[in-house]
Amino acid sequence: MRPFSLIRPTTLAAARARALAEPQARPFRAGGIDLLGLMKEGLRAPAELIELHALSATEGAEMRALAATEGGLRVGALVSLAALARAKGLPPSFEALREAASSAATPAIREAATVGGNLLQRPRCWYLRHPDLECLKSGGASCLAEGGENRLHAILGGGPCYIVHPxxxxxxxxxxxxxxxxxxxxxxxxxxxxxxFAPPRERIDAEHRLAAGELLLALELPAPAPGLRSVYEVAKEKLSHDWPLAEVALSVVVEGQTIRGARVVLGHVAPIPWRALAVEQALVGQVASAELFARVAPLASVGARPLAQNGYKVALTQGLVRAALHRACDVPIPE
Ligand SMILES: Cc1cc2nc3c(=O)[nH]c(=O)nc-3n(C[C@H](O)[C@H](O)[C@H](O)COP(=O)(O)OP(=O)(O)OC[C@H]3O[C@@H](n4cnc5c(N)ncnc54)[C@H](O)[C@@H]3O)c2cc1C
Structure with a gap:
């Protein structure tokens, strides 16, 4: 690993100014899990890192806060996954977020990893992360996964590169x-x-729409509509210390037994978090039932174009959507 300096600015302005100093933009360090991993693997070699945890109490307050708003929630970019998972008083409607924060990575990683860094980590594609290979994202001419080892890659929205959002x-x-x-x-x-989030068709060198030196400060979840419930379902090869093969997070607004609103988002099947719009549309206005869920779950893979080794993700995703709907709407799964 190339030696580097850790710069410890105490103000947001100083952090941004240093990040933008010539000749090359310097990365911010939050938990450092992804960034230092890339540096140890020789995939990044910045001369300086900008330490976000050095921000003064006042300057970093917004980034460190985890606070209820009027019915909603504000989550600073420096809040750790562990703090989010064990936060007291999270509205029950936000259960999907708590479940996801509790399931990611390992307990030790969740203590250090931050919300902002988690959203901005680089994809896990083994070709992108191989120090001796050049794929589209690392300056090569083609996506090596498209005709290579692609069992963990995208089935939706892929091309010209087939990463999945991590x-x-x-x-x-x-x-x-x-x-x-x-x-x-x-x-x-x-x-x-x-x-x-930016798909590879729009931006190949990164997975987001931030300019150099831009800082994520915080996220805000709006107050949930009455009757809103959310759940997170994930399939992994092993239950801990592992990455998802596929996942779904969904929220539904249920009035009586009727679904009034739905947002269904698939993970690890596309280069960006993927809204299953056909499922959402098919749910709204319908009475929650096992028959409805069996009928709409296949719509999760509308437009899927599996590669040679990842066709299993089609059925897996449909099954996760169906299971999530049963749980969110409290409809028993038929024997
Ligand atoms: C064994 C293992 C299993 C894992 N499993 C999972 C998993 O199941 N799910 C999952 O999601 N992740 C998983 N991870 C990845 C881990 O969760 C991420 O690496 C971590 O969340 C990144 O957060 P961080 O705070 O450490 O980011 P850092 O490494 O500090 O930063 C990541 C990137 O974000 C930028 N950045 C950070 N904060 C900001 C900000 N506020 N504004 C602008 N830019 C910023 C940095 O400059 C850097 O480019 C796993 C990792 C390992 C090693």
Missing amino acids: STLAAPLVALAATVTILGGGGRRTLPLEEL
């Missing part, structure tokens, strides 16, 4: 209609979280 928190946050506040050259701006 963040476990992204799907529940999008399902709960989170917005994100960013600090950049033009000041602060807030956008729906799903607009933060």
